[in-house]
Amino acid sequence: QITLKESGPTLVKPRETLTLTCTFSGFSLSSSGVGVGWIRQPPGKALEWLVIIYWNDDKWYSPSLKSRLTVTKDTSKNQVVLTMTNMDPVDTATYFCAHLYRYQLINLFDPWGQGTLVTVSS
Amino acid sequence: DIQMTQSPSSLSASVGDRVTITCRASQSISNYLNWYQQKPGKAPKLLIYAASSLQSGVPSRFSGSGSGTDFTLTISSLQPEDVATYYCQQSFSMFLTFGGGTKVEIK
Numbered sequence: 001q002i003t004l005k006e007s008g009p010t011l012v013k014p015r016e017t018l019t020l021t022c023t024f025s026g027f028s029l030s031s032s033g034v035g036v037g038w039i040r041q042p043p044g045k046a047l048e049w050l051v052i053i054y055w056n057d058d059k060w061y062s063p064s065l066k067s068r069l070t071v072t073k074d075t076s077k078n079q080v081v082l083t084m085t086n087m088d089p090v091d092t093a094t095y096f097c098a099h100l101y102r103y104q105l106i107n108l109f110d111p112w113g114q115g116t117l118v119t120v121s122s
Numbered sequence: 123d124i125q126m127t128q129s130p131s132s133l134s135a136s137v138g139d140r141v142t143i144t145c146r147a148s149q150s151i152s153n154y155l156n157w158y159q160q161k162p163g164k165a166p167k168l169l170i171y172a173a174s175s176l177q178s179g180v181p182s183r184f185s186g187s188g189s190g191t192d193f194t195l196t197i198s199s200l201q202p203e204d205v206a207t208y209y210c211q212q213s214f215s216m217f218l219t220f221g222g223g224t225k226v227e228i229k
Contacts, residue, residue: 046220046222048220062217103175106154107213112166112167
């Protein structure tokens with residue numbers, strides 16, 4: 001059974017850097033074709049994809065946020081860490097991590113973590 | 123970026139009704155299209171992948187169709203537990219994008 005859980009601060013100040021950790025079990029991020037993605041959702045709004053990190057350490061970032069995001073993996077700890085710099089109140093959102101796998105080259109997220117709400121406020 | 127446009131943004135239907143949600147891509151994405159269901163306060167759940175393949179454990183009243191730029195998610199007989207927001211997601215591009223969501227309510 002695959003599970004994922006996000007952890008990190010619930011409140012950050014404007015201009016600070018956010019660091020979130022996704023701790024997972026039930027799969028290995030060294031297995032071919034596997035990845036972990038981060039997706040966020042502002043309150044009452046739609047999902048927004050942020051980044052994917054693959055088993056081979058390939059990383060794909062959302063073009064609109066690329067300059068502010070960094071993703072790393074620690075295979076031995078079964079963790080993926082997301083950092084987002086220069087936080088702003090518009091970055092207030094629930095941040096999800098999700099297991100990614102490929103079906104005939106189609107990337108899909110299943111399952112997802114429960115999400116963690118991050119509020120940006122002074 | 124490939125833009126994904128869903129319609130309608132919300133709908134209200136009666137139990138037992140057939141419900142159809144549309145997702146349109148800004149360019150052809152073949153069948154690289156997934157659908158997710160998000161119930162209030164919960165994480166999204168994969169319903170349909172590759173445009174028409176039903177994820178294991180998902181009730182058969184859910185179905186997906188389409189290819190190219192136009193896709194459809196159908197609930198053949200709406201149930202109370204289907205109250206949720208539904209999102210499409212393309213993976214034709216390595217830069218993934220989601221649709222704006224369709225909120226489904228019971229009339």
